[in-house]
Amino acid sequence: MVSDDGRPLTLADIARLAGVSRSAASRALDATAPVGGAKADRVRAVAAEYGYVPNSWAANLRRQRTGLIGVVVPRLTDTVMATLYEAIVEDASSRGYQAAVVTTGDDPRKELDRGRALVKQRVDGFILTTARTDGADPFLLELKEKSIPHALALRTDGGSPAAVIDDRAGGEMATRHLLERGHRRIAFIGGPAHASSSQGREAGFRAAMEEWGVSIGPGTIHHSDFSVDAGLEITDRLLALAEVPTAVFTANDSLALGVMSAAQRAGVSVPDQLSVVGFNDTPLAARLAVPLTSVKVDFARIAADALDLLLSPAATDRPAVQPHLVERASVASI
């Protein structure tokens, strides 16, 4: 594994041990186009015997790349982002890449600063979950302008390659589920207005309501920042309406959690007086006092699609990943 002085073996060591030149050793060990021949076999045998691992930083220096992928997320304390990043790290690793993350706290200024720092670290490309449809995303604009490879995940800006969920289908299935259970006064709580994910889920909500010929009540559509606090606050307002909704569909599970907390604080029983459907099916959903019905998403698939888009020059946009509804106890029939 290591030579006498405790340092890792180098290609030169392997070449010497196999009795070939460094060039031949390098070519024999090249994973993409391994060369044949007796000498090459000997090199591979020696490398395996000594557990030789190429110094990928040196190789990348020569190849003029870094093997590093920059990942930009709002925060890692959001379970969705943590799940996605874990999946990216794992998948990237299997493709011979490393992933480096920066968090933006939803601050475009911070995103620009920290994203640029990663550019200076010479990452080979970026995966962003921070895309906006309003164009107010300075870092993404900079990537485009400088032609730095990038792919979007979970959210799209309408232009760049993006690995996304079929948000509209998810919104439809959640809303239909509530309609089928007899609900008619259904509220929707979305995320930020510039997030395509929230837009799609809202579009699905509206489509299902229209399909069933149910009108959307006044004061029952809200937007937010995807936080528990927003769910708490908006629910207080919903419960104060003249016609209180009997159900709420939220664009993520954090909002749903806020809805349920606010309902409980107000003495409103879930699901008897208020049904709730979330989105993402985060691990906590199943473990709440009242287990949450939620739209489940395959984040490993999203991660794989985003890496494909980034790393395969020929990759075209992937079909949106299909979510599905996981029914639990937070929805009652009326």
Add this chain to the structure above:
Amino acid sequence: MVSDDGRPLTLADIARLAGVSRSAASRALDATAPVGGAKADRVRAVAAEYGYVPNSWAANLRRQRTGLIGVVVPRLTDTVMATLYEAIVEDASSRGYQAAVVTTGDDPRKELDRGRALVKQRVDGFILTTARTDGADPFLLELKEKSIPHALALRTDGGSPAAVIDDRAGGEMATRHLLERGHRRIAFIGGPAHASSSQGREAGFRAAMEEWGVSIGPGTIHHSDFSVDAGLEITDRLLALAEVPTAVFTANDSLALGVMSAAQRAGVSVPDQLSVVGFNDTPLAARLAVPLTSVKVDFARIAADALDLLLSPAATDRPAVQPHLVERASVASI
């Protein structure tokens, strides 16, 4: 920022532009021991003007280091781990290091595999949150055996350098708080028996109970895997005891969440019939239907201490970080 061909400027470019040798340019730009003189000033002016950023991978290759720190955590979907990792990334970045994370899912086999993969990537050192006091930690043993630099965070194995919380003090303050509110039948739910964090919190619990001359009831001390599910399940057992506890102190917030969910499912009111105190004060604690009283921890401090231990050759063990109690609505007086 870039030369005509679109590639980043190199040290050679800066040297040429400043009319000095590459050696002189390199020394002028060396952050640790910047050299004086008129030429050096000129180099710095030119570098600033063109926004030159050294290729740190090339520098590290020459310096025989990578500037990469490996971070090993059970999972990133645990808010505590996500918070700590975010803090490590940020702090490491300000010291000129990158952080690469691997997750183990609490599986020593996976930890060994993925940790070794990071060793092969030639990281300069490791920060682990997976230490055990029972010695059954093959990857940590390997790091010690091969003298690979490492520091522990949140948990100690009793030997390696470790940045930890004063868990015992935290356990004492949580338990005293319950005792002061009149509780006597207090249960404790810890984490894994091999986790020093859990051991310390339990020791604090026992010390406070003894200090107040209160005996610990049968069946009221439990260990777990720190999960919500464990909190749910153990609470079911606590509620079935002949003498049901009036309060529970849990070694983390996930367990506390499980306790509260199980209580609500069983129709037991928190805090009227059951008081709960958690540990870590994760963001969710304040946003639950019944806001959770919890022991707050400064994770940024832990991250900084761990990096100090890893990177400063002269660093001695830091004093354990002092937690403090955040009182909310989950504790009632009796």
Add this chain to the structure above:
DNA sequence: CTGAAAGCGCTTACAG
């Protein structure tokens, strides 16, 4: 303080 030279560990035209 300065420059010429060597070298970190690798890959890749080039000529055979």
Add this chain to the structure above:
DNA sequence: CTGAAAGCGCTTACAG
């Protein structure tokens, strides 16, 4: 298929 040579972008003894 193979080897000798050049070079990725940097740092650091060495001699002045």
